[in-house]
Amino acid sequence: MNIKVTTLNGTYDVPFFDGDSTLESIERQGIAVQSHCRDGFCGACRCKLVSGSVDYKVDPLAFIDDDEILTCCTVPNENVELIFD
């Protein structure tokens, strides 16, 4: 599975590694994205989900808008496209 990541610094293709969270796979490529609690309650890792879908591994407590996901506690179900602004 592939995660297409767009940040203010560019667009990257990130392979997803089994056992990782979405966030961990992105960090593995050395891409700097924001995160704090890594447990779904603070919302620092919130980003826009442009296409694809994800599964939550813990019940997210942080506020997430309809077109947003948290990366710290999800895994992609399929290829996904994410925008961090």
Added chain:
Amino acid sequence: MKYTTFNQLSNNPLSEPMFFGNPVNVARYDQQKHQIFEKLIEKQISFFWRPEEVDVSKDRVDFQKLSDSEKHIFISNLKYQTLLDSIQGRSPNIAFLPIISIPELETWVETWSFFETIHSRSYTHILRNLFGDPSSIFEDIVENEEIKKRAADISKYYDDLIFAVQLWQTLGEGIHTVKGEVHEITLRNLKKKLYLCMNSVNALEAIRFYVSFACTFAFAERELMEGNSKIIRLIARDENLHLTSTQHILNLWAKGKDDPEMAEIAEECKQEATDIFLNAVEQEKQWAAFLFNQGSMIGLNKEILCQYVEFIANHRMSAIGLGQPFDVKSNPLPWMNNYLNSDNVQVAPQESEISSYLVGQIDAEVNAEDFGDFDL
């Protein structure tokens, strides 16, 4: 509407708005209008900690090694945090509880405030360790002009709401003259005051702690004041949860998922809400300037701290639909995230030296020669 501690009306709490509906009667959590608050209560309770569990004794030695400018930074930040938690330990209870209408939100606010009192008690724990008598530090909080400026700004929205609600609950809607001052009390007006107050609290939880957190963790990066850093990490974890709650309240209003009138007010007061946030950002930058007025500390200076405030403000403001007003593309203090990661908050907080923490410290291996000196 007069406040009652047990509303005798048999109302349906699932159809009440979060605020300004009927007062809460039965504290029941089997059903919730907004489930998120019940989840936040459970999470917050699972975070329970006591300051006395954290050994801060090594910090006393470290503190003596700090330069005068570093001591100024350390103590000033503790004073400011003491102020913030003094306000937060009481104000959500006094301002919000009399006007809350659903049980899960009522209990969330009580739980939230209770944790702020743990934070306040931890500042005493830290200061008592550093100084035999910390009285002069506490007394300066109400003397220090820099701290007073911030106190006035934070408490004014609370005080304004509390006073208007008191008038409303005793005299009802209308124009009331108290000690020569005329006050126009309407429900719409009260809701507007509540909206502005919630934005001020949200800005407080979102950014007001972070200059101080950054300094604490910059000391910890140099393996200094690590007991203090451990306590501040626990505090930061709690504050992140509190922020989540105010973001939920503001978004529930703005998206019309609670009181429809609050959605109108959110739209109407967007500029005022933005100004409250920007004003807090400006004050935090001024605080950074005050901290470094006697010299900087290794790893941090005023410019980097100000950029960090802008960076974090961008994130926090976009979470409540206020856009990203600052031009900061990347996190100027990336190491901060390690300290804000809840996995890194140790389960055994009494182990104050992060670098030397051991798991399974008892050596269970026994060899035959260990008994060599035994005679039976």
